[in-house]
Amino acid sequence: MSSTRYKIHGMDCADEVAVLAREVAPLVGGREHLRFDVLSGRMEVAVPVEGELDEAIRRAVAATGMTAQPWEEFCTSGVCAVEESFWRRKGRLVLVFASGGLLLLGFLLHGLFEGFRTALTSEGATPLPVALVYLASVVTGGWYIFPKALFAARRLRPDMNLLMTVAVIGAIFLGAWLEASAVTFLFALSLLLESWSVSRARRAVEALMSLAPPxxxxxxxxxxxxxxxxxxxxxxxxxxxxxxxxxxxxxxxxxxxxxxxxxxxxxxxxxxxxxxxxxxxxxxxxxxxxxxxxxxxxxxxTTLARMIRLIEESRSHRAPSEQWVDRFARVYTPAMMFLAFAVAVIPPLLAGGGWERWIYEGLVILVIACPCALVISTPVSVVAGLASAARNGVLIKGGAYLEAPAHLRVAAFDKTGTLTEGRPRVKSLVPLNDHTEEELLAIAAAMERDSTHPLALAICEEAERRGLEVPPAEEHTA
CATH class of the missing domain: 2.70.150.10 (Calcium-transporting ATPase, cytoplasmic transduction domain A)
Known part of the structure; x- marks a missing residue:
């Protein structure tokens, strides 16, 4: 059956895969017709796609805050990177740095206007120029977050992006501009680190492809x-x-x-x-x-191309810890939003407390309860482990297999090149008939000088290390 592949810009973790699957699966006849490769940023649709269906898929992806375009495959193995603009490659990095820089600038301006103690505690009204700088920090830091939060709200599926967006909007509403800017910047930074981790894994896989000459x-x-x-x-x-x-x-x-x-x-x-x-x-x-x-x-x-495809597909074999964290986040995030809402509304209604104070307390719960560190840490650790192993010549098919060795009791290794370097060295010399070690080594090196055998190279290296003068060999046979 023919299939169509798309490059998905903005797909860097399992959470985004789940969102895409929910939106695109009904269009193509079910989840079983979709395959995702996080490392390559690729979505494969295992049904014929043309005309109206293609447009519908692109619209569905765009509604999630990501973008889809036909997969431009420059290598038949499917792992060659497509050419991308500077903004697609470095846009997230630029925005995060801009958000951090504006956050620092806003804090410094606030400190110069009203004192750094006031700027740190957000007491009193924030001067308009400072508020505008903080707002610019929020916008740049949340550029990739807010569209996903809007999508989650429209679909009534609260996630981390919505949780953080509500907290930021609430902080701005209460005049806590520093907190709003700092939360946005830190969350954007965590997503940038996750994106970097995935990019490192992609580069490790692409490096494997360079083994074969073009x-x-x-x-x-x-x-x-x-x-x-x-x-x-x-x-x-x-x-x-x-x-x-x-x-x-x-x-x-x-x-x-x-x-x-x-x-x-x-x-x-x-x-x-x-x-x-x-x-x-x-x-x-x-x-x-x-x-x-x-x-x-x-x-x-080729064997090499098949190995690379195994690595590309590794993210489909998700580790048990990743699966548990995803299930936890699906329950935890809505629960925390409900708790924050209850804290903000129930005390003023039942006890007559001040609305501003309890709304602030509810927003604090949203910020401190966000499970982004937990949810992000697991896939980042798995992908970083897969990438590190690939760079060192160990190909692991996925997170499930990466965690499996924790339960092993016995391991069997191939010695040469695994537990040893695979480069023979001269360990000792046993001369006979009153010859010295130097004489024996010089004669052996003379006979092995023109050979490329690993043992011959080891003998010649030892002679060179000892600084021996190796005489030319004549009329010798191997």
Whole structure:
């Protein structure tokens, strides 16, 4: 079945995925027809989309405060970043810094006008110029928050954005401009940090794609070669890989012998000898020989590309802690809004208290009860863990698998390249027949000088470390 993919600008966490699913699912026949990839900011609709349905989907996404556009895929593997404007890439950062700067400016102006003690406690009326500066701080900090809050209010689904917006509006109504500006800035900063964490994970996945070269040297039947984009190669074509070059596509060796460093793909630390009939993978590094390789998979179906897709799909395997936090937030947020409303209304009605004081107390409850730290901390920690693991060569399929090792009792590891570096070193020398260690090492280094074998390299490195003069070797065989 054909599918349509959209780039969703502003989708950085599971909360936004849930909002999108609720709005778009009825248009496409159910949640089972939607797939989301937070790392790439992608939504996939697994039904034919054209004409009116496409417009309806875009309108539904726009109503949530996010924007959808057709996925511009420059790589067949689906992980290449689309070109975006400066505002899309840095807009959130600019607004958060502007909000913080205006908050500081407003505080300094208030302090100069009426004293810093008054500015800190918000006693008395705030001068109009100071209020305008604080208002600008609120607007810039809440630029991405308020549209989502409005959407939540219209759908009667209170969330963190609505909670904070009500608190900010209430603080402004009471004249607490510093509090309104500070709450908006801190909440916008927390969302920026979450967005950064997701961006780091995206960059880690994109870095994996750079393992495979973008061009392949195709061998034609006439015997000449031509450099073509790797995605243009199809199974059955033959390519030539020279010594030291990266292999652009998966294939089978049809000519030549060499050793291939497969560590980026298989984790094997030592080079693997390959000859006719041997399999090679995109992203691995050819050694000392020239290889003729028959392509077996397209660029979008290589082992490397499939690994990257697993990472892209990792956010669908959500950790148990993430699922619990989401369930908690769905109940907790409406409950806190009801409690704040009760505190603001019941005491004045029953006990005759002052409305202004109790409204302020209700707003305080809204601010301190916001679960943003709890809700944000879990997905940020999971995504940061996935990204850190990917940068260090460990591919984890999702948060559920990231938490699973906490329950392990026994772990089995492959030693070479996992618990060890995979780089042999000379540990000790045992000379015989009255030879010294230096003599033995110099003779061994002379014989291994022209070899690229890992053990030969270790012997030569030890001789160099000791500063030995290695004599030239003559008439020796390997």
């Amino acid at each position: 061009m392949a040297r195709i061998l034609h039947e006439e015997g000449d070669t031509e450099m073509v984009p790797a995605e243009a190669a199809v199974p059955g074509m033959k390519m030539i890989v020279r010594p030291g070059e990266k292999i652009p596509l998966d294939g089978v060796v049809t000519g030549g012998r060499s050793s291939v460093n497969q560590a980026p793909i298989t984790g094997e630390s030592l080079p693997v000898d390959v000859e006719k009939g041997g399999e090679v993978y995109a992203g691995t590094i050819n050694g000392e020989g020239v290889l003729e390789i028959r392509v077996t998979h397209t660029a979008g179906d």
